[in-house]
Structures are given as structure tokens and as C-alpha cells.
Amino acid sequence: MKVQSVKIDNIPVLIWGEKSDNLYIHVHGKMSSKEYAEDFAKIANSKGIQTLSFDLPEHGERKDNDYRCDIWNGMRDLSAIADYAFSYWKNISLFACSLGAYFSLNTYADRKFTKCLFQSPVLDMEYLIKQMFIWFDVTEERLCIEKEIPTPIDTLRWDYYQYVKEHPIEKWNIPTLILYGAKDNLQSVDVIQKFVKAHDCKLTISQDSEHPFIENEDIKIVRAWLEENI
Structure with a gap:
């Protein structure tokens, strides 16, 4: 699979897949990096969709930078990424995980995404x-x-x-699908259900999964969910 390394506003970026009008912006969670988008990008590429992943502040190539991973810097970076994406692709969707979902909710409420996928999102x-x-x-x-x-x-x-x-978070009109682990200790099932009801999302709950979805069985669950929904 083709992978291109670029910088957008000095943010390290990877663009995965063969040229297409369709793109997913991939926003990773805490303790992750742009490279973790590889499995996602392979599935998306098989469906004719490119993926753009990038390092959040204090992550990946930016670990040693004096640039805090807070809501203000996160929103600035996500805005720069979206400005770039909407300039070069026609149909853009969003994938965001954990903290990346919270940054996305604060940044992208007025963006015209085709679809949104949230994995273990921090919604509250x-x-x-x-x-x-x-x-x-x-x-x-x-x-x-x-x-x-x-x-x-x-x-x-x-x-x-x-x-x-x-x-x-009050405004969110993007068609959204959520994968949530019932043993997630960062967000309660009540928090998730409240958001799902308020914003008419489609929710998948994995009963034995924790927040990171890191066990072998979890990885299979995530992959199957992505295959079905990307």
C-alpha cells in the first residue's frame, strides 16, 4: 500500500492508499501515533478510500516538542488537518479514538463529514x-x-x-457509529448511551472489552467492526 509522508502546518502526517476522491481523517488517542492507523488504512484502501493520519501534540514525532497536548492545541491541529483535507478530497469521513474523539467533537461539529466512526470515545x-x-x-x-x-x-x-x-458537547449532526467496551473505566455506559440517544448514533458494545481494545480478541472485534462500517 502506498504511504506518503508530508507535513501540514508542521504537523507530521501520513497519507495512506491509492489516490481517491474519498478520505478518512484518522485521529488517534493518547499514547498512540499516526503509524497506528495502518490496519485501519489497509481496510479503507481495500474499499477505495484513502486515510490521513497525524501525530497529536506530545505524540509520535512530536514527543519532545514544547507544545502541550491540550484542547486548544488539539483543536488548532485538527482544524489545520481538516482545512487541508477538504481542499484536496471530495468525500471526507472521520475516525477518532478516545481523546481524539473528544478533540474532534470540539473541533468538527460544523464540518461536512460523510460519516464518523468513534472507538472508545471520550464523550464527556x-x-x-x-x-x-x-x-x-x-x-x-x-x-x-x-x-x-x-x-x-x-x-x-x-x-x-x-x-x-x-x-x-451539545452539537453533533454527523452520522456516527460507536464501538465501546463495556469494561471501559474512562466513560460509563450511561455517558455513552446518553450521547447515542441525543445524537442518534449507532452503538456497538463489546461486553468483555476494556478501553484500549488491546487483547487479541479485541483486535479481531475492532477489525470486524471496521470492515463492516468503513
Whole structure:
């Protein structure tokens, strides 16, 4: 499969597959990189669709850059990627995983995507941050005073928490399919179901899967879901 390496606004990008009018923008999750799009891109290429994947801030080729992986930088990068994609392709769809889904929800609500696929999406960041408060014995008052508190998962930041509370996801009109693991501890099934109902999404729940979908059986489940829905 053909793979082209380019930079868009200094963002490292891979464009996968044979030339086509059809494209998926692939937004990875935390601790991933643009290269993880390979399996997705192979399936998409078999259906005549190209894939554009890129490194989020602090990921892949950008790990050592002094450019924080926060909502503001994430939105700036996703906007630059979409501006490029909509300039060169006719029919554009979206795949986003975990944190990438949250960035996409905040950035792409007004974009004319054909379809959206979310895997293990973070749909309610306020819920996740409040879970982290519980897990790591942090209070809202302490975070307000200290502004930043490192945890084993990520650094809790007051400015990010304020953004999240002030910008709940309300608008999302793109036809969306979601793959969710019932053992996902980052988003409850109630959070997922609420979003699905509000935005008329198609939901697939894998009963024995956790958030990363990392076990051998999980990988088969993801592949089958992609084969069916890309």
C-alpha cells in the first residue's frame, strides 16, 4: 500500500492508499501515533478510500516538542488537518479514538463529514476528570489552588477543567457509529448511551472489552467492526 509522508502546518502526517476522491481523517488517542492507523488504512484502501493520519501534540514525532497536548492545541491541529483535507478530497469521513474523539467533537461539529466512526470515545471529559478526582484523591478546590496536579494517567489542569465545564458537547449532526467496551473505566455506559440517544448514533458494545481494545480478541472485534462500517 502506498504511504506518503508530508507535513501540514508542521504537523507530521501520513497519507495512506491509492489516490481517491474519498478520505478518512484518522485521529488517534493518547499514547498512540499516526503509524497506528495502518490496519485501519489497509481496510479503507481495500474499499477505495484513502486515510490521513497525524501525530497529536506530545505524540509520535512530536514527543519532545514544547507544545502541550491540550484542547486548544488539539483543536488548532485538527482544524489545520481538516482545512487541508477538504481542499484536496471530495468525500471526507472521520475516525477518532478516545481523546481524539473528544478533540474532534470540539473541533468538527460544523464540518461536512460523510460519516464518523468513534472507538472508545471520550464523550464527556468532565465525567472523566471527576473520576480522576476520585481515583487520585484530588478535590476541585485543591486543583483551583495548585492549578496543575500530576497523576499516573495525566496532569490535571485547572484551565482545562474550566474549559471542559464551560463547553459541554451539545452539537453533533454527523452520522456516527460507536464501538465501546463495556469494561471501559474512562466513560460509563450511561455517558455513552446518553450521547447515542441525543445524537442518534449507532452503538456497538463489546461486553468483555476494556478501553484500549488491546487483547487479541479485541483486535479481531475492532477489525470486524471496521470492515463492516468503513
